[in-house]
Amino acid sequence: MSIVDVATSPTQNPLSDPAPWWRQAAVYQIYPRSFADSNGDGLGDLPGITSKADYLHELGIDAVWLSPFYPSALADGGYDVADYRDVDPRLGTLTDFNAMLHALHTRGIRVVVDIVPNHTSDQHTWFQEALASERGSAARARYIFREGSGPDGALPPTDWVAAFGGSSWEQVPDGQWYLHSFAIEQPDLNWANPEVRDDFLTTLRFWSDRGVDGFRIDVAHMLTKDLTEPLPSQAQLDALPRDGMHPMVDRDDVHEIYAEWRQVFNSYDPPRTAVAEAWVDKARVPLYASPQGLGQAFNFDLLEADFDAGQFETVVRDNLTLAELSGSSSTWVLSNHDVVRHATRYGLPQPGRDETGRPVRKHGVDWVISGGVSPVLDRPAGERRASAATLFMLGLPGSSYLYQGEELGLHEVAEIPAADRQDPTFFRSAGTDLGRDGCRVPLPWETGSDAGSAFGFGTGGSHLPQPGWFSDYTVAGQALDPASSLELYRSALSLRRMLQTDEQLEWIPTGRSEVLRYRRPNGWEIVTNFGTEPYQVDRDDVLLASRALDAGTLPGEATVWFGDLAAN
Known part of the structure; x- marks a missing residue:
């Protein structure tokens, strides 16, 4: 796939570099429980991540984002x-976190951690205290x-529906109800309470003081x-405009919180970075990405685009303007822990679309695997298109977020028995929406006698079952294969680091709507x-291609990079 000989161990970026590293970083998302298991209990853990630090360095990423x-x-x-200020004992300790951070930092890899501020667990000491306290307590x-509705308060306060299905309200033993926008076990915090605001400032400082570089x-x-x-x-909620005054989402006053957070971020040298997961109208994205707020916001539009030239071009133009x-x-972003992997999305019949042009789906899964019945998957086509889309995306100005396993060309795992599923979406929907487990299956590292029962993920199996076809997608099986998906990613990320010098882009007419x-x-x-028909190109200085060119002709469903490394 690579025409130019590209080193697989890219030059480190010094962590002391004062430049805003995040503006064009390649960030690799790790879902810790499914990355690597060091102690054989079936769950990935922090020492497992540390053990793969060389792998991450050789991949060529700039940062890791830990779910x-x-x-x-x-x-x-x-x-x-x-x-919020400790490590799950099944995943390690704060000492293990420090060791992981050190291992990544010494290899020039920054670390971004996930902050979950809308809700806590119902096991959080605050919520347990709330359950043991009386009405109106601090x-x-x-x-x-x-209080509930109805004559005796036995009904929920409203008919609101939670994101994972069912009522947004849950009743406690004394008769009151609490709001949970997601699972029952995730009670929403009251951000009008100064104690809540102050506690999260403490959390941001806790991790920043340990050396964390940023927050998602x-x-x-x-x-x-x-x-x-x-x-x-x-x-009534559904009918209200989302213009900053909606009662529940994307309110203008949320930015008062992020202005406080920005003061904390900027008190460090270098300033800590942050990126918002904000599913809001495009016109309101800049509010989250402003330098007075979080500084950057996710653009999920490519997650919702078909493998289609017109849709990709519109997404890029719109988001560069934003x-x-x-x-x-x-x-x-092409894949993450909440959506069907893009190799599978591109290998299945395209979903229907609503009046806004968005795919008709529940949690990004129902149009792919509906009610446990999977449409016919064209694996080779999905993988060709995924590689082409990835090279297209990695060439764009801005930061690229990669999801663990996509470098292996992994597909969604559909064949998970109901008894092994974990996503609350599946259970709250009575199995009509399979949820997100299929993209969270532990990674396959080894093949053959070294693989054990979990393809080298760990010695004690895996918390979600791995399919047999994982044997064709392991790290060990791809590491020495120049035609593999892994080697394509390594070459692309190494080249990208050399070529990604600014944030400008110029479109060049092709004469073909699908190119x-x-x-x-x-x-x-x-x-x-x-498209599927070949396209004649006018340059021969090929740096990298997702499919080999033939006499200056780019095959269908493919991407090529041209350039002169000597000039960079």
Whole structure:
């Protein structure tokens, strides 16, 4: 795949570099429980990550983003946090965290951790105190408690529906109800309470003091709420514009919180970075990405795009414009822990779309695997398109977020028995929505006699079952294969580090609606053929291609990079 000989051990970026490293970083998301298991208990852990530090360095990434590793009952894959300033004992200790941080930092890899501020676990000491306290207590004021409706208060305060299905309210023994926008085990915090705000400032300082380089903010658009009585119905909520005054989401006053956080971030040298997970209208993204706030916000538009030239071009144009408005850089994401892996998305029939043009789906899964029935998956096509889309994305100005295992070309795992599933979406929907377990299956590292019972993930199996076909996608099996997905990623990330010098992009006409071509100011050009018919190109200085060119012809469903390394 690579025409130019590219070193697989890229030059380290010194962590003391004063430049804003995050603007064009390649960030690798690790879902800790599914990355590598060091002690054979079936769960990935922090020492497991440390053991793979060389692998991460050789991959060529700039930073790791860790999904939650805090103490948790795992009602929602760790996003139900019981203690924001500790490590789940099943995953390690704070000493293990320090060792992992040191191992990554010494290899030039920065570390971003997940912060989950909208809700805690119901096992958090605050919530346990609230349950043991009476109505109107200071302990309950940290959360959102309300009296029920109906003559005796036996009905929920409203008919609101939680993100994972069912009511957004749960009743406690004394008859009051608490709000949970997600799982029952995730009670929403009351961000009007100064104690809540102060405690999260303490958490940000705790991890920053340990040397963490930045934070990913979970559902950053949902913290503040206006629960003035009378509370609206679900239909009324759905009908209200999301213009900064909505009672529940994307309120203007949430940015008062992030302005406080920014003061904390900027008190460190270098300043800590942050990126918002904010599912909001495009026009409001710059509010989260502003330098006075979190500084950067996720752009999820490529997650919702088909493998289609017109859709990809629109996404890029729109989001580069938004980045200019905020003064930030854009982010590009094809896969993460919440959606079907893009190798599978691109190998299945395209989903239907609603009146806004968005795919019709529940949690990113229902159009792929509906009610346990999987449509026919064209694996080779999905993998070709995934490689082409990845090279297209890695050439864009801004930061690129990669999800663990995508470098191996992994597909979604559909064949998980109901008894082994963990995602609350599956259970709250009575199995009609399979949820997100399929992209969270532990990684395959080894093949053959070294693989053990879990493809080298650990010696004691894996917390989600791995399919037999994982044997074709292991790290060991791909590491020495120049035509493998892993080697394509390694070459691309090494080249990207050399070529990604600015944030400009110029579109070049191709004469074909299914072919996109863009140029970076240093002469780096990216051409992607989204169609199936070959496309003749006019350059021969090929740096990298997802499929081999034949006499200057780019095959269908492929991307090629052109450039002169000597000029960079």
